[in-house]
Amino acid sequence: MNLLLKNARVLDPANRMDQVADILVEQGRIAAIGQQLAAGEQTKVLDLTGKTVMPGLVDLAARLREPGYEYRGTLESELNAAMAGGVTSLVLPPDTDPVLDEPGLVEMLKHRTRQFDHVSLFPLGAMTVGLKGEVITEMGELSEAGCIAFSQADRPVVDTNVLLRAMQYARSFGFSLWLRAMDPWLSTGVAASGAYAGRLGLPSTPEQAETVALQTLLELQRSVGVHLHICRLSTAAGVELVRAAKARGLPVTCDVSINNLHLTDLDIGYFDTRMRFDPPLRSQRDRLALRQGLLDGTIDAICSDHTPVDDDGKNLPFSEAEPGATGLELLLSMTVKWAQDDGIDLLTALSCVTANPAGVLHTSGLQGPKLGSLEIGAWADLAVVDLDAYWQISRDTLLSQSWHTPFEGMEVPARVCATIVRGKVVWERAG
DSSP states (O other), X not given: OEEEEEEEEEEEGGGTEXXXXXXXXXXXXXXXXXXXXXXXXXXXXXXXXXXXXXXXXXXXXXOOOTTTOTTTOOHHHHHHHHHHTTEEEEEEOSXXXXXXXXXXXXXXXXXXXXXXXXXXXXXXXXXXXXXXXXXBOOHHHHHHHTOOEEEOTXXXXXXXXXXXXXXXXXXXXXXXEEEOOOOTTTTTOSEESSHHHHHHTOOXXXXXXXXXXXXXXXXXXXXXXXXXXXXXXXXXXXXXHHHHHHHTTOOEEEEEEHHHHHOOGGGGTTTOGGGOOSSOOOOHHHHHHHHHHHHTTSSOEEEOOBOOOOHHHHSSOTTTSOOOBOOGGGHHHHHHHHHHHHTOOHHHHHHTTTHHHHHHXXXXXXXXXXXXXXXXXXXXXXXXXXXXXXXXXXXXXOOSSOOOOTTTTOEEEEEEEXXXXXXXXXXXXXX
16 A cells, blocks of 8 residues: 655755655655645555654664573564664664574574564674684675674674784675774773772773774774774764774764763763663763764764663672663654754754664665665655654653663653554554
């Protein structure tokens, strides 16, 4: 069935469009955008007066916890959370159990996800066997099985010779590497180095844990030429290094999580384990640099870093608590809140969760119609949003199996009313 979305405010950051218009969807793709479009036969008409239609969100880091960690989250629960957040495309890191280091495991995961064919899933293959940083995987076979790029998730590669050979392998076949910048010897703390961690007596991680590793990655990349995506940048010094690398023309992209975009180490308060993350929350100076990096294009995208953690993982002393938080349902609201807090143009802010991360995927080799855009002929992956609605983040308002989030209790803007994937309404908010 075709769709005609009437009288909506249409926001398309990729094309700088902000106007009240109709959208005609035929055979799952956007057929026309304009005024007073007519509905043909077998076309369902939805009057969206007062609502906003925008491209579905593209999330570059979301752990769905299946396979291996179903007690923290399942494909069903977390994909429901994605749809409730207006996320229509998401990237899966390879640190499942078992690790995504063999084609059969990737094919099994994709077969499982077809039972919930409502969100486009893009798995990252493991760069090394078992994510141990010792033996490079068969990237070509993993790519044929459906992996869009290759990653170590949050596991470092100690042997730089292995890292160099992985870059050469990836460059030879046109693959991208998605890596965290983390020095294994310096990344041993649970909070950012500074006066606050010192007062709390917490083991700390200096900014050099990111910058030393990032300089190594960029220097090796300079000699090889592989496309490199830096996952979850967290420091002002790291932003400067990426800015300089882009100025030199290196093929590098990067993202930041909603947690580091909004919070600082002071939010840890009295050992609040909801604030336990990897990378850790850093200083106000770092947060301001991350926000500026998004505005000037140094940082390409905002991700949710969705990592469901159960009660047993959070109800521990801060140093022992598991890092992570739910985020899929918060990505849109926290992006709009950033725009409101800093007086940023809404289209500019929304591009960081739509067109820009989609561009990272296409740069990484994703084929097919452009994601994160309302271009004619693109898949009709859409989020219907009430931008004027405020809602409170709580255990009762989240669909994720995990309710642990540092933003619990906060009232935030922008409520997703419905999510459309390839022209089909896959989720609607009750009431």
